[in-house]
Amino acid sequence: xxxxxxxxxxxxxxxxxxxxxHIPFIPYRFTINEQPAEDDCREESRAAIxxxxxxxxxxxxxxxxxxxxxxxxxxxxxxxxxxxxxDMSEKMSVSFENCRRAAESIRGEYPDxxxxxxxxxxxxxxxxxxxxxxxxxxxxxADFDAVVRWGEExxxxxxxxxxxxxxxxxxxxxxxxxxGALVGSMLNIKPVLYVPDAGTLNVAKKVRGRKTALKxxxxxxxxxxxxxxxxxxxxxxxxxxxxxxxxxxxxxVKQAHPDMGEIRIxxxxxxxxxxTGPGLLAxxxxxxxxxxx
Numbered sequence: 001x002x003x004x005x006x007x008x009x010x011x012x013x014x015x016x017x018x019x020x021x022h023i024p025f026i027p028y029r030f031t032i033n034e035q036p037a038e039d040d041c042r043e044e045s046r047a048a049i050x051x052x053x054x055x056x057x058x059x060x061x062x063x064x065x066x067x068x069x070x071x072x073x074x075x076x077x078x079x080x081x082x083x084x085x086x087d088m089s090e091k092m093s094v095s096f097e098n099c100r101r102a103a104e105s106i107r108g109e110y111p112d113x114x115x116x117x118x119x120x121x122x123x124x125x126x127x128x129x130x131x132x133x134x135x136x137x138x139x140x141x142a143d144f145d146a147v148v149r150w151g152e153e154x155x156x157x158x159x160x161x162x163x164x165x166x167x168x169x170x171x172x173x174x175x176x177x178x179x180g181a182l183v184g185s186m187l188n189i190k191p192v193l194y195v196p197d198a199g200t201l202n203v204a205k206k207v208r209g210r211k212t213a214l215k216x217x218x219x220x221x222x223x224x225x226x227x228x229x230x231x232x233x234x235x236x237x238x239x240x241x242x243x244x245x246x247x248x249x250x251x252x253v254k255q256a257h258p259d260m261g262e263i264r265i266x267x268x269x270x271x272x273x274x275x276t277g278p279g280l281l282a283x284x285x286x287x288x289x290x291x292x293x
Contacts, residue, residue, distance in 0.1 A: 165279025
């Protein structure tokens with residue numbers, strides 16, 4: 001029996017990639033100044049939203065309820081195929097439990113088909129990179145079990161490194177206190193973040209100034225890549241309206257490792273961006289192990 005790999009809009013993959021590889025996705029919903037919207041994964045939508053945020057637009061996200069997941073899974077299973085579904089880390093998604101309940105509910109209706117819901121321990125482009133690798137294996141002929149096994153064996157080898165430009169967005173999401181955001185903004189403090197094996201979002205360092213933050217991330221990336229064979233190794237760089245910073249990372253990685261595979265630059269998805277604001281830069285790649293520095 002053939003199978004489908006599906007994901008959510010929070011994989012932050014471009015709509016063009018999702019359509020080219022026939023990857024169904026469930027969209028997260030949000031509001032812009034209280035007006036409802038849906039994450040369509042289009043680059044032009046993301047660019048417009050970040051431009052609006054810089055002018056003061058307020059975004060609020062909402063979880064996906066169990067019934068929406070149920071309908072999404074039903075549509076996929078009605079094709080007669082098995083399904084592998086990849087969403088954000090359980091620790092980062094309040095929707096994950098709704099997803100799990102929907103999957104448990106619908107499995108009994110399709111006893112001859114398999115629905116695998118993986119706790120990826122990844123977010124944003126880390127999830128996207130996991131999807132890309134598993135889709136590539138599926139397209140090369142690997143069976144359902146082999147692709148799931150690869151995902152489980154390699155998901156914790158996907159490095160996630162971030163920095164944000166405005167602490168006030170993290171304050172709204174409860175990541176820093178009001179006092180911390182105020183003092184940090186006054187002192188031009190920029191957090192350097194990473195995702196550990198638990199699938200949470202942790203602070204690796206706090207540095208002064210954007211340039212120092214970018215250099216700190218670049219040093220960590222180059223350290224990781226120095227521990228592995230980089231030949232043909234792909235990388236995703238996502239940005240929230242800070243293309244020049246993404247190109248700075250890409251150009252320095254290419255200079256240090258000219259044998260790298262494709263380094264893709266695209267816009268950060270709006271669900272993560274709603275909690276981090278314009279100016280977020282994130283880098284994702286396969287490494288030996290996840291480390292803070």
